[in-house]
Amino acid sequence: MMILSLNTQTVLAGLAIGLLVYYVIKRMRYRLPPGPWCIPLVGHYKVYTAADIHKKFYEISKVYGPVVRLSFGPIPVIVLNDIEVVLEAMVKKKADFAGRPKIKSGEVFSGGSKDIALSNYSPTWKCHRRVAGKALRYYLQGDLLEQMIQDNMNKFLDEMAREKDSFAFKDYVDLMVFHQLYTICFGEKRPVDDEEVKAILQLDTELNDYLAKGFLEDIIPYMERIYPTRQWQMFVNKMKQFFNFIREKFIQHKDTFDTGVRRDFIDSMLIARQEAENEGDEAVLEKLDDAYLIHTVADIFLAGVDTTRFTMDWFVYFMTRFPDIQSKCQEEIDREVGSERPSMKHRNKLHFLEACMFETMRLGGVVGIGVPHMSICDSQIGGYDIPKSTMVIINHWGLHHDPKYWKDPETFDPYRYLDENGEMKPAKPDSWLPFSAGRRVCLGEAVAKPEILLMCANLLQRFDIRLPDGVKPNLEYHILGFGVELPSEYKIVVQERIGN
Ligand code: HEM
Structure with missing residues (x-):
């Protein structure tokens, strides 16, 4: 018995040492990026549990350089903090970093790799993204988008005009954007106070709260079963409802579809x-069954709504803090659009407004990390080896606050994007990357930019927006999670502009 137990112990100890030696040798094959020391398996606990994870990444990169290696529990993670290494990884290296890590919450979100946003890079994913991209492009043809924005916004602007006192713009913009995506995805126009849209907004807000807090199951996956x-x-339940x-x-739609x-x-x-x-195209047909299409709609809804409504909230927040900039936007709208409704044909004339939108997307950090x-596959970034299946994070917030590329990064300055004639510079600034880049670049960028610009134009054409009397124009924000920053709650007063 004694001999047997000794043997078992010896075998176990031998196995453990063997595994350790294998791990060390495997690691030594690679020239991995630098990073701070951590307790094995626990990892950089203070980083991955921090609300301001984006700032922690940034601070660490000041010590270790633009490519940093960290551990989230037992999971190795590479964080990219400079635009040069981001473009090297995402654009120059083609598909090397176009995968998505398998995370428990991501599996729920993607219905087991049936969506675009969180599914891994594969022939099915490529085909799925191609078909969804084509469907979105259809949507941009003609005046469908601008008509929808105008109809939808008018309802909400009329409601805002009836406000006698100060009110939270967020309450309007959340619903406004939800109604917009509702029309894009389902073709339905519903009344402002529609209960179904409110219920979906509520569900989305709850899902955001769960996701922002993070899950133990993402760090220790077997927790889910045990x-x-x-x-x-609660999260799984809410996702099912959604x-x-x-x-x-x-x-x-399928039942009433007419070719x-x-x-x-x-x-x-x-x-x-x-x-x-x-x-x-057999390849498409085999792959794109109804479950994939349903998850595409869910992606468009979830990826499109929050980024857009948070950006709009930041835009109005900045406009109330900088009334001179607001007036300059209005002068431009009056000059270029006059009493018409802002539409796609005005898009390339609203340079100052567009510059404000770009600056809002930079400074109002709605994409965080x-x-x-x-x-x-095994690859390299910035001269370091990155083994296959390693998680790689782009610190968008870091890119947008990097003093190497932005003079006074904390200042809201739309002039950064304009040339000496007051027109948008032909090339975007190097370190401006709210929609990411490469194979995984945001699928909705071509919809989001005109949509947001037209919403801003409609809003400022009709109203002067200011803070309530006596409220100081401070710049305060809170962090939702994953480095996403949102303006702290604020109220506005609107006044209809003469002639609009
Ligand atoms: C201000 C608005 C928006 C911003 C800042 C934004 C930003 C982003 C970012 C940073 C990503 C991740 C890219 C990466 O993996 O590196 C992304 C992905 C995505 N976005 Fe957007 N987005 C916006 C609006 C939209 C809209 C309106 C839609 C849909 C109509 C949309 C659909 C998607 C989809 C489907 C993906 C997944 C792409 C993939 O994994 O291949 N987004 N977006």
């Missing part, structure tokens, strides 16, 4: 799938 946390159970809602809409009519994004997806069918990538 002893799932309450937070996890997918059921999208599924219902999708089925309604010749494109009512909305769901129809666009159905048409794109049908075109592939007509072209005999973005969506994590993963290396799909």
Whole structure:
């Protein structure tokens, strides 16, 4: 018995040493990026649990350089803090870093790799993204987008005009953007106080809160099976509710689908799938079953709504803090748009407004540390080796506050983007990257930019917006999670501008 137990111990100890030696030798093969020391398996606990994780990344990069190696629990993570290494990884290295890490919450979100945003790089993903991109491009044709924005905004601007006292702009913009995406995705125009839209907004807010707090299950995946946390159970439940809602809409669309009519994004997806069918593209057909299309709509909804509504909230926040800049935007709108409704044809004339939108996207950090990538093969960044299957994070906040590229990075300064004639410079500034770059660049960038610009133009054409009397124009914000910063709650007073 004694001999048996000794043998077992020896075997176990031998195994452990063997594994350690294997791990060390494997690591020695690579010239990994530098990073601070941490307790093995626990990792950089103070970093990955910090609300201001984006700032922690940035501070660490000041010591260790633009490519930093950290550990989230047992998971190795590479953080990129400078635009040069970001472009090297995401653009020059083509698909090397276009993967997505397998994270438990991501698996729930993507329905087990059936979406675009969180599924790993694969032939199915490429085909899925191609079809969804085509469907979105359809949507940008003609005046569909501007019509939808105008109809939708007018309802909300009329409501805002009726406010006699100060009010929270957030309450309006959240619903406004939700109604907008509702029309894009489902083709429905609903009344301002529609209960279904409010319920979905509420669900989205709750999902954001869960995601922002993070899950133990993402660090220790087997927790999910052994002893799932309450937070996890609630999240899974809410995600199910959300997918059921999208599924219902999708089925309604499929049942009433008419090939010749494109009512909305769901129809666009159905048409794109049908075109592939007509072209005999077997690869598309095999892959893009209904579950994939349902998850695409969910992606567009979740990826598109929050980024847009948070950006709008920041825009108004800055306009109230800098009334001179607001007036300059209005002068430009009056000059270029006059009493017409702002539309796509005015888009390239509203240079100052566009510069304000760019600056809002930089300083109002709604993307924080973005969506994590993963290396799909052994590769290099900045002269360091990055082994296959390593998580890679872009610190967008770091890029947007880097004094190497931005003079006075904390200052709201739209002039950075303008040339001596007051026109947008042809090239965007090097370190401006709210939509990311490369294979995983935001799929909605071409919709988001005109959508946000037209919303800002409609808003400032109709109203002077200011803070309530006696409120000091401070610049305060809070952190939602994942480095996403939002303006602290604020109220505004609006006054209709004469002639509009
Ligand atoms: C201000 C508005 C927006 C910002 C700042 C923004 C930013 C981003 C960022 C940073 C990513 C991650 C890119 C990466 O992995 O490196 C992303 C992905 C994505 N965005 Fe946006 N986004 C915005 C609006 C939208 C809209 C309106 C839509 C849809 C209509 C959309 C759809 C998507 C999708 C589908 C992905 C996943 C792409 C992929 O993984 O291949 N986004 N976005």
